[in-house]
Amino acid sequence: MIYITRKEQFSASHLLANAELTAEENLELFGKCNNLHGHNYYLEVTVCGTPDTKSGYVMDLKYLKDIITEEIIGKVDHRFLNEIEMFRNVIPTTENMAMVFWKILSDRVQTGNAQLYSVKIYETEKNFVLYKGGL
Amino acid sequence: MIYITRKEQFSASHLLANAELTAEENLELFGKCNNLHGHNYYLEVTVCGTPDTKSGYVMDLKYLKDIITEEIIGKVDHRFLNEIEMFRNVIPTTENMAMVFWKILSDRVQTGNAQLYSVKIYETEKNFVLYKGGL
Amino acid sequence: MIYITRKEQFSASHLLANAELTAEENLELFGKCNNLHGHNYYLEVTVCGTPDTKSGYVMDLKYLKDIITEEIIGKVDHRFLNEIEMFRNVIPTTENMAMVFWKILSDRVQTGNAQLYSVKIYETEKNFVLYKGGL
């Protein structure tokens, strides 16, 4: 197996709150992340497979870039995550974002010789999350 | 002169809109930046002066860090910039943010042998602004 | 499983020497690393688990940051590693540092749904070490 990765960036706002909790409970649980704030997120999508003998590519990274742009970046960049359809009923923690992105991308990147391996999201350079599917 | 710099980070949300324009005019003028979104901002505050003979410092960068934290980071990190007092009647473009931060910091960092030289803000790694006072 | 990471930085000095070797043997074995020198180390602590349904977190990264700060950063930042209790009888190579930090953190980060997955240390941007336990 070879693992190839495409990295993209988007800027978005969010706040963390559980709709079933009171304002006081949410502030207690999420602290300053309960405030409306935002990030420059970095998204790394990794696909694994075997190189195609004709091209020497596992997958053309321009093709992977186009899928990520169409399915993810175009919908979350310069947006308020809590009001986007893909996060309806989902608290936009980085963990949940990785799982939502995985579900969206998994079928789209599947080809004869390659499949989605992982989704990694950097919320800041100090905080990041990796998901490889399976939950 | 020696120029010393302290770099800090904060995560905030904002949207760009001129209160005197209509919603359509703001969308036309600011495009996707008119949407509620956010960034991990990097702030570089540069002080210039001569090294103190006793310490060999122009200024203790821990002291500069404390000023920046108290005056800026503590007020903008994990916040919605448009609703913060320092941006009342100010569109929070990176240019205006640099000018507002300059006004706040200028007196605070003035010492016998040192003074504020510049405020630099990275909105993203691709977009940044430098202000040296004087407007 | 989801893997969440918190990255912290510390600045420390060290020198590499095996107490059972002569000065000449240590210089031969460790070269310039046998001299007293130092680094800005970056430490990445990764915890894996399942997101809590109430918070959407595997673990609050602020909680993880507090543990790392209390157990590691507070003890090694701006210190001479060879004279710190945790490196008594341990040559402070990056490999050994990762193993020592793992032992310190392993129990502390264990919760109902999460556990320590790896400790990664960058000695410089060109030299880094990853440890996942088990030795």
Add this chain to the structure above:
Amino acid sequence: MIYITRKEQFSASHLLANAELTAEENLELFGKCNNLHGHNYYLEVTVCGTPDTKSGYVMDLKYLKDIITEEIIGKVDHRFLNEIEMFRNVIPTTENMAMVFWKILSDRVQTGNAQLYSVKIYETEKNFVLYKGGL
């Protein structure tokens, strides 16, 4: 197991083309990558093993650096990859480069307590490839 990594950089030119295809087919398949262009590549070579009790090293990273420099960097830095012996009959995609480098390094880094674990190549900061052997 402990995983230790050495990162090196080289600047090279290449173009992607399959010798069995026509000029039109290559342009269709590879797009702008069919043009003669170049990159600052970053190469991360990871070795895994157990620390030597005498030195506390899995492997002296200076020794690993010397192998990488001799076997790889000295042959590809400031060169046109398509004309280098190691890429004879190989399209120099990042995937193929990782596999070629693996074959070259695998025996060289093998020692009593350590072996090659992975080769990672960044073609740009947005596009990178990881190979762990086995194809």
Add this chain to the structure above:
Amino acid sequence: MIYITRKEQFSASHLLANAELTAEENLELFGKCNNLHGHNYYLEVTVCGTPDTKSGYVMDLKYLKDIITEEIIGKVDHRFLNEIEMFRNVIPTTENMAMVFWKILSDRVQTGNAQLYSVKIYETEKNFVLYKGGL
């Protein structure tokens, strides 16, 4: 004055040679840079001026991005610099590239309240050049 910067990236190949010198003289003068090789270049274009009162912008960085893309990136990305029209009779050292880009951009970014201030090019992260006009 406020200084705003847009950073873009391009990947290109080049070789350094003076057409008036022999092959031996060029190899002596330029060393390994006389070989065909390539880089991921980073280009930072800085414009200075006063913020527009309506928008709070010195210049919309999306507008600056479009100019840079049209005038520079679209012409040099994934290309062999020595064969591009803008480098006809110009050795593509980083110094000369900065001067050529300055001439191309200077008029295009001139507006009522803003003008080109500097062009900065990173050939690698260790080698970079800044030009502010005037030669």
Add this chain to the structure above:
Amino acid sequence: MIYITRKEQFSASHLLANAELTAEENLELFGKCNNLHGHNYYLEVTVCGTPDTKSGYVMDLKYLKDIITEEIIGKVDHRFLNEIEMFRNVIPTTENMAMVFWKILSDRVQTGNAQLYSVKIYETEKNFVLYKGGL
């Protein structure tokens, strides 16, 4: 004028103390920087001048690299700064280091068409100092 920069890295240990003060006074003045610790320093040396018509270089950056390596890196890398001859009677704050390096480099990089413009030192990614001569 064109400004060209070469960036180098070194790892060193130091502690801040004024020999004329007591241990208590030094601890009070320098805080944790009074402890023996260390850093991965980044040094950026900028030379300004006009490009040579034959080479298109202000100065061959390989030549500048060799000077920096010989005069600075070879003397400070993997060393304890307080015991190096160039810091005899100088507290190794980043400010003082920049001034000492300037004095060492200024004559060495002077050529017919180029001269030293600035010395910049990053002690950490958050703390850095710039010196342009004149004190």
